[in-house]
Amino acid sequence: MSLRLSTVILPVRRWHQGGRDQWLRAEQLGFHTAYTYDHLSWRTFRDGPWFGAVPTLTAAAAATERMRLGTLVTSPNFRHPVTLAKDLITLDDVSGGRITLGIGAGGNGFDATALGQEAWSPRERADRFAEFVPLLDRLLTEDSVSHEGTFYSAEEARNIPGCVQGPRLPFAVAATGPRGLRLAARHGQAWVTTGDPKLFENGTPEQSVEALRGQLERLGKAFVEIGRDPEPMEKILLTGFTPEVNTVLQSVDAFVDFAGRHRELGFTELVIHAPIPDSDFAADEAVFEKIATEALAQLDS
Secondary structure, eight states: OOOOOEEEEOOOOOIIIIIHHHHHHHHTOOOOOEEEESSSSOGGGGSSSSOOOHHHHHHHHHHHHHSEEEEEEETTTTTHHHHHHHHHHHHHHHHHHHHEEOOOOOOOSSGGGSSSSOOOHHHHHHHHHHHHHHHHHHHHHHHHHEEOOOOEEEEEOOOOOSSSSSSSOOOEEEEEEEEHHHHHHOSSSSEEOOOOGGGTTTTHHHHHHHHHHHHHHHHHHHHHHHTOOOOOEEEEEESSSSSGGGGGOHHHHHHHHHHHHHHTOOOEEEEOOOOOSSTTOOOOOOHHHHHHHHHHHHHHO
C-alpha cells in the first residue's frame, strides 16, 4: 500500500517574514499536502502570533503550484456552513482545485468561547457537527440551498459556480466516536485521527497501535452500517499526539519505523508538523527535511 507524507504549517509567522517561504519550501520538499490549523488561537500559542487559516491558505494557493492545501481541522466552534462554503469555493478556485477540508466537531479550547458563548457540551458538539457536515455538503454541491435546522439555517444561499473539484472539494473528517465515524463514512473522502488521547502521556507505542487498530475497525463497521464501500476512503494520521511524539522526528530511521507500523495498519497518509523552535513542535530542521525527501523511498526499499 502506498503512503503519502504531508505536513502541518502552523500560522504563526508573518507572511513576509518567513511565512511564504515556509509554504514554498514545503512544496519544494515534495509534501503531498500542506495543512494548517483552523483556530482563532491554540494552546501554548495563544499569547503569540496566530493568523487566520482561510487568508493563509489563499496566499499559499497563490504562491504554490502543485502541492495540495487544507485545514486540519475546521470546526463549527466559530464557523457557519453558509459563510464557510463561500470561502471554500473561493479557495478551491484560487488554488486550481487543490483544497482539502479537514473538518471535526471541535473541542473546548479557546475557540469554544471566543465569540462570547458558553462552551458546548460534548453532546451538543456532536449534535452540531451532525447538522453542520451534511449542510456544508449541500452548500458545496448545489447552486441554491435553503435549510432550517436546530442550529444552522440557510435561505436560498447561492454558491455559483461551485467547486473546481467535482462534485465538491474532498472532506477529511476527524472522528473517533460512533456518530462521527458514520458522518465520515457517509460524507468523507478521507478520515483523520490523532490516535487515542488517553495514551499520549503514559501509553506505549504498542498500546497506541492497538487503539488505532480499534478505531479503524470501528470505521469499517460504520461503512457497513450505511452500506457504502470503504475502499476509496483515505486514512490520515496527524502525528505528534501519540506516545512516540518525542522520537518520531529524531531521525529518518525512527520515522521510517513509525511509518511502517502505521502503513501496515492501513493508513494512507501521515502528517508531520513543520518545526517551530521553542515550542512543543521543536525539531531539527535538517532532519525534518531529510525525512521529507528520503523517508518514503527508504520505507519502500
